Amino acid sequence: MRWPRMSERDEFDEIARLFRPLTRGAPGAFDLLDDAAVLPSRPGYDLVVTKDAVVEGVHFPEGEAPDMVARKALRVNLSDLAAKGAEPxxxxxxxxxPRRYEARDRERFALGLAADLETYGLSLMGGDTVVAPGPLWVSITAMGWVPEGRMIRRGGARAGDLVLVSGSIGDATLGLAAVKGEIKDPRGRLIFRYRLPDPRVDLRDELRRIATAAADVSDGLVADAGHIAEASGLRLELDLDALPLSGPAASWLERQADPKAGLLRLATGGDDxxxxxxxxxxxxxxxxxxxxGRLVEGEGIAVRIGGQAVDAGPGGFRHL
Amino acid sequence: MRWPRMSERDEFDEIARLFRPLTRGAPGAFDLLDDAAVLPSRPGYDLVVTKDAVVEGVHFPEGEAPDMVARKALRVNLSDLAAKGAEPxxxxxxxxxPRRYEARDRERFALGLAADLETYGLSLMGGDTVVAPGPLWVSITAMGWVPEGRMIRRGGARAGDLVLVSGSIGDATLGLAAVKGEIKDPRGRLIFRYRLPDPRVDLRDELRRIATAAADVSDGLVADAGHIAEASGLRLELDLDALPLSGPAASWLERQADPKAGLLRLATGGDDxxxxxxxxxxxxxxxxxxxxGRLVEGEGIAVRIGGQAVDAGPGGFRHL
Incomplete structure (x- = not known):
């Protein structure tokens, strides 16, 4: 780790002031003053580890508020842990x-991260900051515990299993369109959902109880359900008439000249x-x-709308 | 984790081809096909975790060979593990x-990483790639095992302890100067040492046996020994006449008009x-x-050359 730099006393002091409280007293973090952190083994539990980065202009728009960036960077990782049934x-x-970041931007970033660490009950245990040319870049490695052998994999589904999705789908992709000014979002609910994901850590015990396989919906429902099917060696059948939509997404869909294309857009958009x-x-x-939908013997993805097969294309999603 | 992207089939295939072999068969990596990896607890052992990033133009020169970047990114993290007595x-x-990277650059990067994973006996278990504007950015989180409670901390030293350093000091800072064309390095040994650090994982058992505190020398000997003193609540006394130098560094020093300043430069340069x-x-x-040197009651850093106190300045090191 490279937090403390005696050559850059001001930076050192700032890092200490900003980030040390974010360890939330975890003893193995050594107040971010050591080269590494130590995590005692927890007999009877496995450690689930995920690492996703977010990059300005790719995963969030340029000029996004620093606290929102910090929170999104953490939350996309917590979403992976949630899907695996792990406790962060x-x-x-x-x-x-980026060079344009001033002290107040860095502080705002740290405060955003602090708020979410508190909300989700985890500690910052180490890392590395640098001022560099180029966009804001945040890489988070998140860890959580699951009871031994109980991580929910992508590849555990069996033929005949039903495919379930939590919450509602499509708001974030409409939120991104609204950020770009392509659609209206008068109450800002779609944009907010895009800017600040709500990782479903609340579902983790339920998932461990019922799910044979799970993934978070980051690349779009079709793609991520497809990942489960592929990893499980099965064929995915999705019925998009059943797609759960929020009020704003349903009302957007009603206004579409081509409702099938609209539904497909929601089911293949990312960042849910x-x-x-x-x-x-x-x-x-x-x-x-x-x-x-459901999983059956075979391979590939079949998507139906109004009882008819539609071509879902490659199924996936490109950021921004 | 975000390796597989159904929307980007070519990228998916490339990632699979390039990086899947780097798991070296680790079962918890799920062939990089899941959202996360799983690490079973190891009773009687603690997990040591470190995370350092390297950025083009900051930690390595622009245009550095992709395989060297990959290896350096890994090795700076292995150096932290080595200092803590951990087995990677x-x-x-x-x-x-970066957008300029072509398929052969990405392949060369993966091959460099593969070589070092093999050398040091560890597995790539997950992560995330993206094509983004800006410089090449590599963030690695490395993990190693230590027997329970045996991680070597920075803060464990006691008054009266001797300060030891491994190998030789100063080659990398001269190597950086040579990269910039400021000094000559006819046989390329200094430049090589700067470009490709040799993390001292070979010392880990010895360190656990004898060391009360340890750190790797990344910010410069004065700064990093200073970190140990500060974390241990002690004063550092360094005698730079004892500084171990390689042949090329000793011969550089002999040519200096001001040998004290030269010695100080070697002892405060980074990347050793x-x-x-x-x-x-x-x-x-x-x-x-x-x-x-040694550690005594008190605080701060005292550096002596030829029996006389010298001002080591803030002690630290700025990259590039």
């Missing part, structure tokens, strides 16, 4: 401040950060989940 | 390819990636280490 407990962060999972056919559907 | 076992990587440690006074000095 620590993170590490590397970040490149909901959970898609497979459950055995007899499972009682938990509150907050919608059945959107 | 896994890493995660986030990287931003040797180990500085504290050991109790009665310790038999192990082969390959040199006594360069």
């Amino acid at each position: 407990f620590a993170c590490f962060m590397a970040l490149a401040w 950060y909901e959970i898609v999972c497979a459950v055995p056919p007899g499972t009682q559907r938990p509150a907050g989940f919608t059945v959107v | 076992f896994a890493c995660f990587m986030a990287l931003a390819w 990636y040797e180990i500085v440690c504290a050991v109790p006074p009665g310790t038999q000095r192990p082969a390959g280490f040199t006594v360069v």
